[in-house]
Amino acid sequence: MSKADYPYPEDEFDAISPDAPTGVHRAPRSAWSRWWPFVLVLVLVPALAYGAVAFLSRTGDVPLVGGPTQGQEEPGGEELPADGTGEGEATPEGEGQDEETPPETETTTPPPAPQLDVPVVVLNGARVSGLAGRVAEELEGAGFVDVKPDNATEPLPPISTVYVASPDLQTTGELVATTVGVSAIVVDPEQAGLAVTLVLVTDPDA
Numbered sequence: 635m636s637k638a639d640y641p642y643p644e645d646e647f648d649a650i651s652p653d654a655p656t657g658v659h660r661a662p663r664s665a666w667s668r669w670w671p672f673v674l675v676l677v678l679v680p681a682l683a684y685g686a687v688a689f690l691s692r693t694g695d696v697p698l699v700g701g702p703t704q705g706q707e708e709p710g711g712e713e714l715p716a717d718g719t720g721e722g723e724a725t726p727e728g729e730g731q732d733e734e735t736p737p738e739t740e741t742t743t744p745p746p747a748p749q750l751d752v753p754v755v756v757l758n759g760a761r762v763s764g765l766a767g768r769v770a771e772e773l774e775g776a777g778f779v780d781v782k783p784d785n786a787t788e789p790l791p792p793i794s795t796v797y798v799a800s801p802d803l804q805t806t807g808e809l810v811a812t813t814v815g816v817s818a819i820v821v822d823p824e825q826a827g828l829a830v831t832l833v834l835v836t837d838p839d840a
Contacts, residue, residue: 752829759786797826
């Protein structure tokens with residue numbers, strides 16, 4: 635609204651003091667003052683990013699695309715020697731290896747030799763005449779020096795048996811059984827008597 639269009643008469647409030655400011659106006663801003671912050675951001679940010687990447691690449695901490703960080707090994711991978719053969723340093727001989735222990739040798743005590751001088755009694759329980767005497771002669775021919783034939787009394791074993799008085803006479807009883815042709819050998823001091831007793835219930839030669 636202009637002064638000419640003002641419908642009211644002037645009063646003391648419309649009078650302007652000569653000492654009062656008559657109006658202050660801000661000078662219009664130039665185009666450069668409006669755009670320079672954006673230009674500064676466009677220039678400064680890429681420069682800072684480039685500097686950061688260059689610094690990190692020198693320290694080896696820049697992650698590689700599709701791979702592990704520089705200076706780090708692949709997970710689960712093994713370092714290869716410089717020659718690429720895949721073989722590490724050879725372990726010094728004898729280090730980290732179990733020493734071969736010689737196999738244990740089992741020591742077996744040989745069985746005692748048959749005692750040909752022990753008394754051997756041959757009992758005839760087969761009711762075959764002269765059986766005990768004939769078998770006694772066979773044992774004397776095998777080297778036994780103290781053989782006595784006799785008749786057996788009840789009870790009789792189910793098969794012809796060689797009785798020995800102790801385990802140390804086992805080989806002596808085996809020689810008696812082999813010579814006569816009997817398979818049963820029993821350790822029984824009561825039935826064996828002094829040393830060895832052969833009870834015949836059948837004729838071994840029959």
